Amino acid sequence: MRRLRRLRRGRPRGGALSVVLRGHGDREPDPVDVAREPRAAGRHPPARGRHGVTDARLLSLLIPAVGGQGGGVLLEWIVDAAIADGYPVHGTSIPGVAQRTGSTTYYVELSTERGASADDPPPIFSLYPVPGALDVLLAPEFLEVGRSIELGFPSAACTTIIASTHRLFSIHEKIATGRGIYPIERLDAAARAFARKLIAFDALALAREHGTEANAVLLGALAGSGALPITADAYRHAIRAKNVQVDANLRGFEAGLAVATRAADATGAGEGSRGFGTTPLAAGPSPAAGGQALSSPDIERMIGGFPEGLRPVLRHGVARLIDYQDRAYAERYLGRLRPFVDEGDPELGRIVARHLAVWMSYEDAVRVAELKTRMSRFERIRKEKGASDGEIVVTDFLKPDLDEIYGVLPYRLVAWFARWAERRWPYGRPALGQHVKTTTVSGYLRVWLLTLLRPLRPISYRAHEEHARIDRWLAAIARCHAWDGVLACEVARAAQLVKGYGDVRRRMTGHFDRLLEAATKAGARAAENGGDFAAARELAARYRALVLQGPESEAKAAALAADA
Template identity: 80%
Template sequence: MPVVLRGEGDHEPDLVDAARGSSARGCHPPARGRRDVTDAALLSLLVPAVGGQGGGVLLDWIVDAALIDGYPVHGTSIPGVAQRTGSTTYYVELSGERNPAADDTPIFSLYPVPGALDVLLAPEFLEVGRSIELGFPSPGRTTIIASTHRLYSIHEKIVTGRGIFPIEKLHAAARAFSKRLIAFDALALAREHGTEANAVLLGALAGSGVLPLRGDAYREAIQAKGVQVEANLRGFEAGLAVAAGSAAGPGEGSRGVGTPLATDPSPGPAADPAAVTRPDVERTAAGFPEGLRAIVREALGRLIDYQDRAYAEKYLGRLRPFVEGGDLELARLVARHLAVWMTYEDAVRVAQLKTRASRFERIRRDKGVGAGAIVVTDYLKPDLDEIYGVLPHRLVAPFARWAERRWPHGRPTLGQHVKTTTVSGFFRVWMLTWLRPLRPVSYRAREEHARMDRWLAAVARCATWDTALACEVARAAQLVKGYGDVRRRMTAHFDRLLEAVLGAAEREAAAGGRFEASRSLASRYRTLVLQGPDSEAAAAALAAETASQP
């Protein structure tokens, strides 16, 4: 049986016999009247996408447009694992000759071949990286058309710290492995025009001119599909304009065209804008060094929104000793991490954020609902610590100690689905905000602030020995995060880090050392824990090894 393989010099398939050699000839007589597979040039296009991105519709549009224009075409899809652990690949091969004779109909391949790709059309930027890893695009041949927005993968999400792949590296790889790069935020452009990103990418493909199809053929394909025709045509025209603007063509190694790549900064603290712009906040922030004012301004707005002005003054009282110490970098680290920690998300804060009018306005805006009715269901699963944590410490401390003994490895949880767009569901969540005045005397507040004070004391003590060591201990506050079992596990790591680093620093101070070992321990331990659960055992072993040293 013949097997179709790719040629080395081009991507036209060659016919190769599965059985060759003298022993095979006796059993398999040569075929008669067999011609070459195809003499026509074929163009290949790959669309790597995941569920919900409209890759199947995009494939249909491209195939239909080719048929409308009279080009032989074949499209296929290879399902992948769902939800960002693997993409479904949509592959198209298109003849370069229109309306061939019956005897000249090309034979198409079902699969893309590494290095023999003419177009890579990526609905999300990480898919460009996946395709490069598999070797599909080549700098001498491939035009890469990609949306620069990101949908984070499972591997990026499971990292305890910041596991997002740097978009700058993806962009550099896309430039290096493309003959021409058209990269822009198709999702943002789609939202601007009230459509979907796949329609915008179809327009970019048409505007690139890589395929020999008329623009009207794409438009007719959209109309023939009969799904959201007007919206998809708007998206098509928007993408066409972006790609047509690159007609001069950035060459190999260029930065590409389209809207700039997002820098993907860490999200800032959620605060009421009115609290941030209060005149007293501006006056207070102005009293700090220039390098701290932006952080202090944002922190004060967040703290006032979280609790009240007195709570913000407590923050300032904790921060000032480090500002007066004169080291701006240390003060900046303490200011940032202390503000985040002091606004820990207890049940009261969660209720406050989920019942704000601005939240429902944002959902309406993002979904394009306008004044229409929406249904928002919040999936809540507080555990026992989070439930009694909002109550006064004196009232629940005995119960908390009993619960720690009764469930040392995890507390019972109360799962619930609350429709916060209904009157009963909204009030069920909103009533938790009434406990806000009790927060300063709550069990959770006492536990959190006691740990904050230990951290600040450790930073101040290390600052008397070595400023770089104090900065590393200040960064250790990154470990205090999460909810429920995750937060208990992370605070245990935080406590272990402080104990191990202070012990190592005291030994180095007694020996007149330079604190290199304690700095390294703080940095390595924090890095290991932030890499995810798989590295936490190594972090604990590192701390134990350090503690055993004389």
């Protein structure tokens, strides 16, 4: 240590030394900033061999996944394939906290030097990836690419990103009051910016098409990418050696291999330097549309008198409401919408058409029972779980509260009870939690019998309350439109706040009522004072934005309305 402190003109240095000592054979240290550069020939004598250190290049691969995505099996396939091809390899995993709150990371390091003799020291592998030095990022879900970029692992200089573009929404996306889904366009842009080569496609859809799982498809894409020196036959050998769903996994492997091969061919032909790009997830049929065709002649006749630009929205809305109740109910929707279309404001008509259709198809207990007992639901579950031949067991976790139970009964029968319940439980109603196996005869009948109350829906207590609030909303829009078109659009967008079940819906409708009252009062004051509606517009937009941010901002919204 005394010798190290007398490096410069015999005077000791108090700070750290910016040098790297290369070994016993080096007479002088190299500065850190040039330690990675090749030394000129003859500058120093060659360093002596160091025990336990190898100069062979190591390739790193990271798999960020959550429970149920097969990340562990994918790791084992890669490690087994590398061993079968003779490459020294090491794999490890770090479990996450829970699903979607912290992904489990699977990490592989592979030495590119194989066939080493027994006298050569084994490579020393790391247990963790190095940020900015990752060779392959293999993501079973697209948001995991964003997580890895946030942690700094991929780099545009060296990382091949292979990812499935399908989305499994995170907890934070699901609990958001407003639209909390992370824009896939931003994920795509980030993936392209941080990838030397990008192969992104919907592995889940491809897996379902071939009756397999997405991890097998991604393994094939890894083999076809050429990012690792492992041969395709070694991967196939690893799948067979695992001896679990061999035929299905091989089908998925070949499908992924074909996708990556096409991506490589496209890149080689000059069609893009970043690989295959993303394949958007095909939109499936809306469950609310049921069996009602969106382009049936009957629907076209019903919406024939409306502007052409509004008809795509109306097709969905009318089909949704016919499936929800009947044709007369859909005609009521069009009748409510007509005055706003006749005003000649296309933007207002579009906003009202969309939100009115959603609101009029509110999900009461009857609607929930219909959706849970449809045969198409069980067929979809069978297809997703690959249980086309076997028996499935579906357990529905239901927790209707008192309002939802008596809400399906006639208004005149239960109105007095509803008023009493409001006084008795002003801050929350009792709920009846139950687990119903809808694949059993008794469980199915228990839920299906609720659907028989559908003819009573127009006279139910819930319908009375919902449609009374809808009428107040439409009247407020019409009143505001007489003053200012932009203010009317903001009041129309307030219908976004009416959502949820039970206590959540009661809280959100309370916010809706306050917004409606505050916006109309502000608009009336502006009309009396000369017609400057900027403050009223800002109030309506700001209140809605605060509520949609989540429960933590609702107090600010209430204070904003109180000060208006």
